[in-house]
Amino acid sequence: MIDVKTLCLGVLSRGDASGYEIRKEFEEGPLSHFSDAGFGSIYPALKRLLDDGQIVMLPHNGDGRPDKKLYRITPAGRHALYQSLIKTPSADKLRSDLMFILSFGHLLPPRHLDRIIGDRISDYRQMIATLEVEGSTAHRTPGERFVEGMGLAIYRAVAGYLEEHRHELVAAALMESQVA
Template sequence: MIDVKTLCLGVLSRGDASGYEIRKEFEDGPLSHFSDAGFGSIYPALRRLLDDGLIVMLPHNGDGRPDKKLYRITPAGRHALYQTLTRTPAPDKLRSDLMFILSFGHLLPPRHLDRIIGDRIADYRRIIATLEVEGETTLRTPGERFVEGMGLAIYRAVATYLEEHRHELVAAALMESQVA
């Protein structure tokens, strides 16, 4: 599993960044699909990277604002990132509240279950539309474009599966409600 230190090295390999800018990459940027790292894990990771000589801190004048700390990856940091990238990745794990709820969906009122599924389909369709527009307007590295395309394929497949099979689970919930 990729740790927060490595994720920070990945962001910094793209250019100097502040802790806030690194956090934004995990919220809105291309790394938002890999981690939900917050300031509580980013700043300790940056401290360890500094201590290990994998990054350096650059003072930055904020033009009348408080100075912010910019971080830059060192050659040793690039080597550490490369070493991690060349390892065999751990198997993917999918953790999803929706999948948990759907596992027990037959126990829910059919109308409620149908709404949950319909809302998620709408969410996926919005994400798909956003990714399609961003893909056309945002400069990305070849790897980011590849991963974005892979993410689009996953979202499209899940949305289509939910659309084509939701009736099966809703029907099971309807049968369960008639038995109860």
């Protein structure tokens, strides 16, 4: 499993960044699909990276605003990032509240279940549209474009599966409600 220190090194390998900018990468940027890292884990990771000499802190003049701390990866940090990247990745883990709910979907009122599935299809279709628009930007690295395409394939497949098979689970919920 990739730790927060490695995630921070990955962001900094693309350029200097503040802690806030690093967090934005995990919330809205290309890394938002990999981690939920927040300030509570980012700043301790940055401190450990500083202590280990894998990053340095640069003072940055805020042009009348308070100075913000910018971080820069060092050669030791690049080496640590490389060492993390060449390791065999752990197996993917899919954690999903939706999948848990759908596992017991037959116990829900059919209309409620159908609404949950319909809402998620809409969410996936919106994510697909967003990724298709963002995918047209040329500033992404080849790896980011590749992962973006992989994400699109996953979202399209899941949305398609839900659209094709939602009636099966809703029918099971309907049958369960008639028995109860």
